[in-house]
Amino acid sequence: MHTPVNHPAQPIYRAIGGLTGLYLVVFGVLGFFASSGEPLLGRGDTQILGQGTNLGFSVFSIVVGGIVLAGTAIGRNLDVLINQWSAYLIMVVSLAGLAFIRTEANIFNLSVATVIVIMVASLVLLLAGMYGKVGTDDEHEAWKKARLVL
Template sequence: MAHTPVNHPARPIYRAIGGLTGLYLVLFGLLGLVGSTGEPAFGLSDNRVLGQGTNLGFSIFCLLAGGLVLFGTVIGRNLDVLINQWTAYVIMVVSLGGLAFIRTGANIFNMSVASVVVLMFLSLVLLMAGMYGKVGSDDEHEAWQKARLVL
């Protein structure tokens, strides 16, 4: 895409921000795993970790999503850009689904309003990290600059 920055000067910072987001998801998933041991995987309870509602299923989801983001951050080579963007989209869908079903029996991830807000924030941070972390050749950078200046 011509409007996505290539070789942005702050790309190492965005890559680190993506990695920290993945680290938070892994930490939340691990704490949720410990806190929801012995409960049903998709059960509704008053279990809270870091102020957010959770259960075993949601903890495993966060653990997997965070692990995937950390994997992409370690590998780099624009794989982190792809992983950050698609993981952000998946987390957005999950958080919007959680918001839609928050006070029903279909709330399989035992989400609270705090969970929805934090997940939406994390997905936007991941999307930002994915948009500004792209690395390319000098020709691609020049093409991006020309496309940017045309607008």
């Protein structure tokens, strides 16, 4: 009941979610080609768009971005669910990357710039997931009435 239904800017939020998924796919593909030939979870000096990456993180970005793009294409509130859960997953990865950035546990070879960019991407996906919900007029009225009750 707390997330808006039929928000006036819902198409914009859906497009923003799709663009975020597209960014993840493009970053992943560029990283995949730049780090091909290295170990899957190698700790090399590969950088794409100013962000550290390796083959494993590139594949992760391609998969998550592809899922977000598929959800955006399907719609029907599946994009809302996918955007929210993808945002949570990316947030966990970025926070773990930040916690282990200077240790051997940094399996995705993340840099501080990478952590910042994927954290922003996760927040954008979360925002798109929260404001992209579509429903009936009755659900919209119920949300408006619940919102006005203090």
